[in-house]
Amino acid sequence: MPRILLVEDNEMNRDMLSRRLEKRGYTLSIAVDGGVGVALARSEKPDLILMDMSLPVIDGWEATKQLKADPETAKIPIIALTAHAMDSDRQKAIDAGCDDFDTKPVELTRLLGKIEELLKKFPPKA
Amino acid sequence: MKSLPFRWQLTLFIVLICGLTLALAFAGLYLYNVQQFNNEVQRRLDRTKNVLLDSLTVALAQKPNATDLPLKLLEADAQISAAAVYSAENQLLARYIRPGSNEVVPPVPSVSARLLSNDRAVVWTQIRSPKGTFLGTLFLKAELSQADVEQFSDLLRGSAIVFLASSLLAFVAAYRLQRHITRPIVELAAVSANVQNTRDYGVRVSSAASGEIGVLINSFNAMLDTIQTNTTALDLARIAAEDAKEKIHQANDQLEEANRTLEARVEERTRLLVKASRDAEEASKAKSSFLAKMSHELRTPLNAIIGYSEIMKEDAEDDGDARRAADLDKVLNAARHLLGLINDVLDISKIEAGKMELYLENFELQKVLNEVVATATPLVAKKGNTLKIECPPDIGSMHADATKLRQMLLNLMSNASKFTENGTITIRASRRPAANTDMIEVAVIDTGIGMNDEQLGRLFKAFSQADASTASKYGGTGLGLAISKQFAQMMKGDITVASTPNVGSTFTIRLPADVDVKQPSVVGTSEQRLTKSPFPTEGSKPRVLIIDDDENVLTLLSKLLQKSGYLTTTAETGEKGLKFALEEKPDIVILDVMLPGIDGWTVLTKLQGHRETAEIPVIVLTAGHEVDMALSLGAGSVLRKPVDASRLTAEIAMQLNPTASGYVLIIEDDHDARDIVIRMLERENYKFRAATNGNAALRILKKSRPGIILLDLKMPGMNGFEFLEILGQHPEWGKIPIVVVSSMDITAEMRDYLKTRVVAILQKSKFNRDDLNALIRPVLQT
Numbered sequence: 001m002p003r004i005l006l007v008e009d010n011e012m013n014r015d016m017l018s019r020r021l022e023k024r025g026y027t028l029s030i031a032v033d034g035g036v037g038v039a040l041a042r043s044e045k046p047d048l049i050l051m052d053m054s055l056p057v058i059d060g061w062e063a064t065k066q067l068k069a070d071p072e073t074a075k076i077p078i079i080a081l082t083a084h085a086m087d088s089d090r091q092k093a094i095d096a097g098c099d100d101f102d103t104k105p106v107e108l109t110r111l112l113g114k115i116e117e118l119l120k121k122f123p124p125k126a
Numbered sequence: 127m128k129s130l131p132f133r134w135q136l137t138l139f140i141v142l143i144c145g146l147t148l149a150l151a152f153a154g155l156y157l158y159n160v161q162q163f164n165n166e167v168q169r170r171l172d173r174t175k176n177v178l179l180d181s182l183t184v185a186l187a188q189k190p191n192a193t194d195l196p197l198k199l200l201e202a203d204a205q206i207s208a209a210a211v212y213s214a215e216n217q218l219l220a221r222y223i224r225p226g227s228n229e230v231v232p233p234v235p236s237v238s239a240r241l242l243s244n245d246r247a248v249v250w251t252q253i254r255s256p257k258g259t260f261l262g263t264l265f266l267k268a269e270l271s272q273a274d275v276e277q278f279s280d281l282l283r284g285s286a287i288v289f290l291a292s293s294l295l296a297f298v299a300a301y302r303l304q305r306h307i308t309r310p311i312v313e314l315a316a317v318s319a320n321v322q323n324t325r326d327y328g329v330r331v332s333s334a335a336s337g338e339i340g341v342l343i344n345s346f347n348a349m350l351d352t353i354q355t356n357t358t359a360l361d362l363a364r365i366a367a368e369d370a371k372e373k374i375h376q377a378n379d380q381l382e383e384a385n386r387t388l389e390a391r392v393e394e395r396t397r398l399l400v401k402a403s404r405d406a407e408e409a410s411k412a413k414s415s416f417l418a419k420m421s422h423e424l425r426t427p428l429n430a431i432i433g434y435s436e437i438m439k440e441d442a443e444d445d446g447d448a449r450r451a452a453d454l455d456k457v458l459n460a461a462r463h464l465l466g467l468i469n470d471v472l473d474i475s476k477i478e479a480g481k482m483e484l485y486l487e488n489f490e491l492q493k494v495l496n497e498v499v500a501t502a503t504p505l506v507a508k509k510g511n512t513l514k515i516e517c518p519p520d521i522g523s524m525h526a527d528a529t530k531l532r533q534m535l536l537n538l539m540s541n542a543s544k545f546t547e548n549g550t551i552t553i554r555a556s557r558r559p560a561a562n563t564d565m566i567e568v569a570v571i572d573t574g575i576g577m578n579d580e581q582l583g584r585l586f587k588a589f590s591q592a593d594a595s596t597a598s599k600y601g602g603t604g605l606g607l608a609i610s611k612q613f614a615q616m617m618k619g620d621i622t623v624a625s626t627p628n629v630g631s632t633f634t635i636r637l638p639a640d641v642d643v644k645q646p647s648v649v650g651t652s653e654q655r656l657t658k659s660p661f662p663t664e665g666s667k668p669r670v671l672i673i674d675d676d677e678n679v680l681t682l683l684s685k686l687l688q689k690s691g692y693l694t695t696t697a698e699t700g701e702k703g704l705k706f707a708l709e710e711k712p713d714i715v716i717l718d719v720m721l722p723g724i725d726g727w728t729v730l731t732k733l734q735g736h737r738e739t740a741e742i743p744v745i746v747l748t749a750g751h752e753v754d755m756a757l758s759l760g761a762g763s764v765l766r767k768p769v770d771a772s773r774l775t776a777e778i779a780m781q782l783n784p785t786a787s788g789y790v791l792i793i794e795d796d797h798d799a800r801d802i803v804i805r806m807l808e809r810e811n812y813k814f815r816a817a818t819n820g821n822a823a824l825r826i827l828k829k830s831r832p833g834i835i836l837l838d839l840k841m842p843g844m845n846g847f848e849f850l851e852i853l854g855q856h857p858e859w860g861k862i863p864i865v866v867v868s869s870m871d872i873t874a875e876m877r878d879y880l881k882t883r884v885v886a887i888l889q890k891s892k893f894n895r896d897d898l899n900a901l902i903r904p905v906l907q908t
Contacts, residue, residue: 010426016433023440090485105429105465108436110497 002124003027004115005046007037007063008081009055013104017050020108026115034058038066041073047124048115049078051098053089061096068097077118081106132315133308137300144296145289152285159281163274167205167247171268174203175249179264182211182253186261190214197222207269211253213262227269234263310335310343318346327354389735392759396731399755403727413475421472428468431461470605477612484616486641489528491521491566495555498532502539510548511572517555524566526641530613531568534621537606538570538633546574549630557639564639565619573630582625586611610635617641647679648769651686655772657779659691668713668782669693673703673729674747675721679769683716686771692778700724704732707739714781715744716774718767719752727759734760743781743829745774754797757818760825780813781830788833788906789813793823793849794867795841799890803836803867806895812902820844824852827859833906836898837884839868850883865901867893 004026008014018028029044031037035057041049049067053060060080067073080093080101093101099118102111130138178200185192191213197220200206208229209222216234223229235250249266310333317331327350331343439454476482499515506513535553542551552571557564577585586607607621614621619637661668670692672683680696687694695710697703700721707715715733719726730746733739743762747769756764762781765774780789790807794800795818807814815832817823819841826832839846846866853859866880869890880887886901 012426012430012433016430016437019437020433020440105425105432 001025001027002047002119003029003044005029005031005037005040005044005049007031007034007049007055007060008052009033010052013052013106017106024112032056034060034063038063041067041076042070045073046076047122048118049076050081050115051078052081052104053093061092064093064096064098075122077122079111079114079118132312133301133304136304136308137297140300140304141293141297144300145293148289148292152289156281156285159278163278167268167274170203170205171247171249171266174200174206175251175264175266178209178266179251179253182264183255183261186253187255190261191217191219193219195220200224204273205268206266208265208267210265211262212265214260216263219262229267231265234265307335307339309333310339314339314343314346321350327357392731392735396727396759399759400725400727403752403755417472417475417481421468424468425465428461428465432458432465435461470609473609474605474612477609482612482616484527484641484643485529486525486527486643488523488525490523491555491568492517492519494528494532495535495553495568498535498539499553502536502543505540505543506551509543509546511543511546512550514550514552516552518557521555521557521566522639524637524639524641526566526617526637526639527613530617531635531637534610534613534635535568535570537610538621538635541606541633542570542572542574542631546572546630549573560638562638563642565636566639567634567636569632569634571630571632576627576629576631577623577625578627582623585623586621616643618643647676647767648682648686648771650770650772651682652772653689656686656690657772657775660779660782662691667691667693668778669695669710670714670716670778671695671697671703671706671710671712672716673697673700673721673726674716674718675699676718679718683769683771683774687775687778690775690778700726700729703729707733707742708736711738712742714762714778715742716747716778717744717761718747719756720749727755730756730759730761741829745777745781751797753816754795754818757816757822760822762826762829763815776813780815789815789830790902790906791823791826791832791835792816793818793820793835793841793846794838795819796838799838799867799869802891803898806898807902809895810899810902812906818843820846820849820852823849831859832862834902835862835864836867837864839866839870847879850880854883863901863905865898 004021006014006018006021006028008017008030009032014030014032018030022028029040029046031040034055037049037051037055038058040046051060051064055063058066064078064080067076067078077099078097080090080096080098081104082089082093082101090101099121100114102114178197181196181199185195195211197209197211200209200222201224206222207224207227208231210231211219211221212234213219218231221231223231247268249264249268251264251266253261253264255261310331313333314331317329320329321327330347330350333343334340335343435454435458439451439458442448442451442454473482495515495517499513503513539551539553550571550573552569554569554571556567558567611621614635614637617637618641619635621633621635623631623633625631659668670687672680672687672694674680674683674696675698677698680698684694684696695706695712697706700723703715703717703721704724706712717726717729717733719730721729724732726746726748730744733742733744744760746756746761746764747767748756748764749767753764763777765777790812792800792803792807792814794803794816800816804814804816815826817826821844823835824844837846837849844852846868850864853862853864864884866884866887867890868887870876872880872887877887888897
């Protein structure tokens with residue numbers, strides 16, 4: 001089963017998204033800030049990362065940059081989760097190296113579509 | 127003589143005349159007396175001679191050469207001092223010498239000597255016999271007797287006494303009489319000397335006199351009168367002049383003070399305006415960040431509501447609890463609706479704040495349409511509608527903001543679904559080739575209730591739905607269409623609508639296939655549309671200083687202006703601009719307000735504040751809406767960025783040669799009201815300039831004469847009435863027709879006042895383009 005790292009500081013968002021994704025068969029790891037997110041990504045090497053952008057310690061853009069700069073984690077697809085209509089945030093996310101983005105509140109069907117598309121593009125090893 | 131007083135001169139003169147006259151009289155008298163006396167002596171001498179001759183003739187006839195001649199007889203005659211008788215041979219025969227006298231008897235002179243002698247006191251006579259025989263010669267010499275001498279002395283003495291007495295009398299009389307003549311003259315002299323010394327023109331000669339002196343005195347007094355009057359007037363004038371001078375000094379001081387204050391105030395105002403502008407920007411930023419924050423704050427709990435409702439709904443469905451699933455579905459719908467409303471409000475706020483951004487990307491249109499259809503299908507199906515999609519397979523990709531296109535389409539489809547029941551909703555996409563970029567059209571066609579014209583008119587306006595009752599029946603904020611239209615326009619496209627009541631509506635989104643929102647910095651550059659310089663010959667080309675930090679603008683404008691017949695200088699900073707303006711004294715300055723370092727406002731203020739550059743017209747370029755600020759800081763005119771080269775060159779030509787063609791001067795403080803009039807004028811292709819109050823208008827008037835003035839009455843600073851007053855004081859402006867455009871209630875009194883000064887009074891918002899045109903056209907076309 002594909003393993004997804006969810007980096008999200010908001011407890012409810014984290015809880016909802018993880019529960020709904022788990023229900024659809026994904027294995028979830030949770031990070032509550034950018035620092036933990038980067039560490040977990042390095043240690044666990046998930047198949048995909050869902051990265052909130054406004055995060056404590058280090059924010060989503062910085063975390064993405066670090067992960068994309070590290071050859072160990074550069075290949076892990078990252079979906080940025082940005083606030084609605086914050087186009088500049090979105091542009092910044094793409095510039096930081098995110099592979100796709102989606103807006104919050106998450107529309108699950110759409111997000112699932114994006115997850116599946118990226119997993120197809122970057123198939124999990126083994 | 128000259129040093130003698132006049133009265134003494136006159137006295138002396140009279141006495142002299144008198145003396146001279148008397149002397150002449152006495153001399154005449156004396157000579158007469160002497161003559162008489164001499165005649166008497168002669169007569170007596172003759173008588174004596176005749177008597178003596180008688181006796182001598184007898185004696186000598188008897189005895190020639192007798193010596194006893196009776197000369198002793200002569201002693202009786204006191205007059206005879208000497209006598210002698212000579213013989214015919216001139217021998218002295220007898221002689222007589224008066225005793226006591228020292229006379230001598232001369233020899234007989236020759237006949238010629240005797241004839242020539244005119245000594246009347248001497249007689250030489252020949253003694254002849256009655257027969258005429260020469261007997262001898264008689265000599266007689268007379269002299270004044272004692273009595274004669276006394277008589278003469280008496281005469282002289284008497285004469286001297288009379289002379290002296292007469293002279294004294296003359297002197298006294300003259301002395302007494304001269305006063306009558308000299309007193310007025312002396313007084314005249316004294317008064318004139320006094321006047322000369324003291325410059326007191328108040329004194330008068332009081333003496334009366336007749337004749338020329340009287341005339342002289344009267345004239346002199348009259349002259350003094352005139353001088354006094356003139357001097358008084360002169361003094362008054364001098365006092366007035368001094369007063370005026372003093373006042374001028376004071377005024378100068380005040381002016382300098384005012385200048386200083388004004389400079390300080392202008393600086394202060396500029397600072398405030400700049401601050402206000404920055405504050406507004408800050409406020410706008412604060413609003414934006416508040417909105418962003420609010421959006422987050424509102425959405426977070428809403429997200430939780432939606433998310434957990436979905437989870438619970440899924441759980442209920444899994445549990446087969448259909449009722450709970452349906453309830454949760456209602457919660458979800460309500461929450462989603464709320465989210466939509468919040469998003470709409472946030473969107474419109476962002477658009478209005480100018481903070482809405484585009485995220486342009488390449489995407490397949492077909493794919494986006496499919497996504498939208500997938501999302502909208504449940505919505506469309508709700509009221510029994512059928513959804514049709516007509517999209518040519520080769521529609522291809524486009525470069526635009528996909529999210530916004532999605533939002534626009536969803537909004538149109540949601541509207542179509544709302545107002546259509548058991549009908550068909552069609553999405554029809556097409557690509558239309560065009561010059562620069564293909565246009566993509568996506569139409570959403572429904573068979574719903576449709577709209578009449580009045581409803582269509584209000585359709586795209588924010589916060590207004592087609593019908594007030596619609597909101598309650600169909601819900602929604604009414605913002606969706608306004609937002610969609612804005613989105614389309616941001617992408618250089620548009621949304622249009624065609625509708626027939628009870629037949630249906632067609633909303634068409636039209637977008638460039640390749641959206642390019644990068645604004646060209648200069649537009650309207652085609653050479654035919656550029657206005658040529660009014661002074662295009664070499665040597666007289668006006669110099670234009672362009673101050674803009676955008677290199678492209680500088681290069682492009684330089685090129686265009688050179689083509690139009692100008693010399694150009696460019697400056698990419700405010701500092702350089704100010705330096706060049708002072709060094710080169712350009713004929714006109716084009717100034718961008720957004721500059722690094724010293725900003726355009728400061729540059730404008732400094733140009734206006736410097737004596738040597740204050741008269742140079744400045745055309746301000748701004749991307750914002752700071753028209754009022756620019757005009758109040760003294761800009762000649764304001765043009766929006768992107769720069770329209772055709773308008774810019776027209777404006778430059780007008781600023782440099784304002785009399786070449788008439789223009790309309792709009793004096794109006796209210797931005798919106800001014801905008802309405804400007805749009806009317808633009809449509810009729812009139813040239814115009816705008817001022818925010820009377821002061822600003824006067825600044826424009828001093829530089830150029832408008833063909834007609836549109837004047838608001840109520841304005842800050844100098845209001846319309848004050849402006850009219852000042853205009854009335856300048857005859858050169860008196861003939862400019864003025865149309866009052868005011869929202870004021872014009873009282874009968876005001877109307878009377880205005881009647882003589884303006885050609886028409888228009889009530890704001892109660893006149894149309896034709897009314898205005900009817901007033902302007904005749905003036906500007908002559």
